[in-house]
Amino acid sequence: MTTITRSLRMLIVMTIMTGVIYPLVITGIAMICFPVKSTGSLVYSQGRVIGSELIGQKFTFPGHFHGRPSFCDYSTLPSQGSNWGPGNSVYLSTLKQRAVNYREENNLSSVQVLPPDAITFSASGLDPHISLENALLQVSRVATARRIPENKVKQILFVEAARDKAIFQKPVVNVMKLNVALDSVGGIY
Template structure:
């Protein structure tokens, strides 16, 4: 009985310290040091919030740089991946269908140029990035749909490539939302 009482009080103290004081301390630091006071960095366009910098969104129309497929349709209230195994026949035919769709929307692109990231779904379903290669392949289509010069659109992609950390570690990528906002601005000029 004494043991139980001791454990109860010790538990309550630990809840106070680790479940209450510690998170509030971190929250307090975020108010000062976190981007947008710890509420998540938002992206604005035309005076309204169009999304969060880190959270990918669905771009399927031909006039935008398309984002990666998502197993949850970029639903940021219920995230996840496809969890399909690499040999699952349903998965393989799904990828095949994505390849066919990509080719149909991007005439002139050779199949061997299509990078794997643009036809596979990410882990969280909210990947904000595509590979530079996936962006370059869409330049021709976008230039045509929007009546822009191809080299102008390509220059836009060049500007938005986010290289490896310190140039040394990690991957190269392009933030699709930022790239598309820049594209909208370019088209308005």
């Protein structure tokens, strides 16, 4: 009996310490020191939220760079990957279709080698980045759609990619930030 009462009292004390005080103290520190980062790194345009720079969103306009395909179509509740095994026939046939679509969309030849992230589903379904190779293949489409020179688009791409360069991380570019930068330059799309 004493074992049970002691266990219960210990559990209550530990719950208050690690389940209430600990998360609240951390939240307090977060609010004071990192008010933007701790609340989702939101991006605003004309006073309204247009997304989080960490969470990928769906881009389909030809004048925007497109993110990776997403199994959950960038829905967040819950987000998920495909969980298809390497030899899954559904996986392979949809992959084939996505490769065709990607080549068509970007006006690429049928022998063009594709960067792997261009047509595969990410793990979270919310991958905010694409590889630089992937972005470069989209430059011509974006420039044509916006009716601005390719060099201009490339220049913006490299500026953004340099900004996203980080330690212990693959060279990638944040699609949303890239598109925000493009939109601020203008062009029709």
